[in-house]
Amino acid sequence: MSVAKLIPTIELFAKLPANVLEQFTKMAKVHYYKKGTEIFNSSASQKFFIYVLKGWVKISRDVVDGSEVILDILNNGHSIGEHFLLETESQPYHAEAISDLELFIIPIDFLRRLVNENHQFTLNLLNLTLQRQQKLTLEMEHLSIQSATQRIGCFLLRLCTIKKMGNTSFRLPYDKSLLASRLGMRAETFSRALAKICQECELKSDDDTLQINAIDKLVHYVCQHCSQTYPCKDIMR
Amino acid sequence: MSVAKLIPTIELFAKLPANVLEQFTKMAKVHYYKKGTEIFNSSASQKFFIYVLKGWVKISRDVVDGSEVILDILNNGHSIGEHFLLETESQPYHAEAISDLELFIIPIDFLRRLVNENHQFTLNLLNLTLQRQQKLTLEMEHLSIQSATQRIGCFLLRLCTIKKMGNTSFRLPYDKSLLASRLGMRAETFSRALAKICQECELKSDDDTLQINAIDKLVHYVCQHCSQTYPCKDIMR
């Protein structure tokens, strides 16, 4: 799809006047990355806003002790970097391609100009940020009240919701070890916890393929330990 | 202080034209609450934005299994409720006074009108939300990589930073059991972990009073396990 046709389909660019869309179209080129390459490193002098068109992106952060935290894994329609709009020093992060990628990369200066000039765009961005805030709050909640096994179950349920699947089989979107860190646990713990939830909730796991036979059991196992009610589609995206 | 004088000192209302400030002044009355009363319950039909002038507010959420999660404890200058601006259903929460309180309570409809009409206000709100996003991200990080003991230490360090204290003694701002839930642990765990950090980092703990004798030891114990460098004042507020 051409950029000119793509831009208007993106929620962040909704309801913008033609001339602004045109600016975007000129400015935002699609960038391609190979799996494994580093996309962004916030020690870079130039900051960017990144919008994922296609593929998976690992967002991580270095810890003083030498380890690494996974903050998020982005997919189609996700984005990151709007916090660079803050005048105060922003928290650092790395972005890395964990699959082949198609991205929009928008320099922060351009975004800042737009935010100052166009009210509708600012509203869109505010909306985006508020949604992200909700998502983060829910993740915090899960980290503090759910067990490793439940977090895996929750992740699987969301995969189902997004793909609008009922009881079917599907593949995990990326490495198990990466998923483990994403969910705040070790790879070994993930492995054991997945085995456990398969047994408890009638899942079948074969390599990176999962088959859900009784989604209601999964919901029962997971969603008791959450403030939301299944399916929580609006919040998690 | 009168409302008219108070409003312009609040960051969220910065750089607004006089007529908008006037609207606020007319609209925003100071509300007083006694310790222990419920301020807000999102099952209420009317949604509000709350700005804390003075006191401590517990923000919590009910979990399906009957338990409760503490999302945050607000203090002077903190606020909550901007997510009600979203058109989609927002996540519920409770707000409760854990000390005597002075608040601004602003109906969401008023906020929405302002966001639609005044660009500067929208910018201010965007800024607020971005800051909050950073804070949430850091808390997520802490929940997934820090031990209970380290999270307590981190909390204490932030107290010190906020109060611009070096090595001194101070009182915990609210109940230990509440602080425990705030930090995602049981009261018993908190008790033991506090004892541990006192021993490791030369703190003295007497009832709700704490004395920090070697802030560098505390920093060393905690800040190794974080992506930020001490003092991380801009981020945590």
Added chain:
DNA sequence: CGGGTGTTTGATGTCATTCAACTTACGTGG
């Protein structure tokens, strides 16, 4: 075929929760 990476499994240790008992402090009512 050999080496690398990702995954699983087992043994063990550490950390946090649970449950129960007990202390202390505080407020109420006799």
Added chain:
DNA sequence: CCACGTAAGTTGAATGACATCAAACACCCG
């Protein structure tokens, strides 16, 4: 003023969850 009940905090012992370390296995790719 004292007895009593209540709530918060501490402590101990038992259990459970997760991390760690080490080893084995599968798979892919050169």
